[in-house]
């Protein structure tokens with residue numbers, strides 16, 4: 001059984017942040033005593049007010065930025081291990097595509113960086129484009145695509161290497177509401193097919209509840225986790241879930257937690 005089909009309490013641990021602190025030059029304490037465990041198959045949203053350190057937490061998980069103190073440990077490593085490039089896929093708010101390259105070449109990029117010839121991974125590139133619904137646009141250039149389509153390319157590029165963990169930093173924040181709903185639905189369908197683990201940063205209570213099985217609420221100054229809400233509603237979630245009393249109840253709980261987080265920061 002893929003881990004995300006297992007009950008939350010029974011999934012193997014993937015990643016643990018323990019008492020992580022990040023202080024930037026100039027003395028800004030972005031995170032202090034940040035504790036978070038992510039298990040294989042989890043869809044975890046980091047929800048919190050602006051400046052509470054959500055993006056900093058993601059950057060620390062990538063290993064491109066180091067904590068000032070505390071530990072970030074990965075299952076199966078002794079704690080000091082470097083992440084293999086195939087272990088992480090990252091999607092940002094801006095799709096950050098190469099404008100001069102066709103869709104298929106943008107998606108091929110993570111392999112090209114590793115020196116893998118296109119012929120060897122052509123099938124993987126086309127398969128992931130099919131999964132995000134863009135197989136007909138494989139030869140298009142980014143300028144020919146809508147904002148939502150560019151984001152799909154960015155997601156395809158993050159998924160093409162089949163990473164253990166996908167990090168998403170407000171990927172849909174710049175999109176209109178209808179496109180955002182559609183991409184939320186499609187992201188869950190993709191997860192259903194691929195079974196990946198996701199850490200998803202968002203400001204949106206509605207988005208976090210719709211997507212996640214765990215909503216982790218953070219407070220600012222200093223940034224840290226203050227509450228966690230388990231969304232115990234079955235996947236695959238549909239429009240019926242989006243309009244259900246159950247969804248409204250979870251949104252109310254998450255919204256109250258966010259108010260407490262903001263109140264703590266005031």
Ligand SMILES: Nc1ncnc2c1ncn2[C@@H]1O[C@H](COP(=O)(O)OP(=O)(O)OP(=O)(O)O)[C@@H](O)[C@H]1O
Pocket residue numbers: 024025026028029030048049050051052053054055056057203223
């Ligand atoms: N490179 C940096 N140098 C100094 N301060 C920084 C740096 N990066 C982030 N910060 C500060 O650290 C704090 C946390 O920033 P971060 O971007 O992680 O928050 P966030 O929750 O993702 O915010 P938002 O939701 O607005 O994107 C903020 O006060 C920010 O100004």
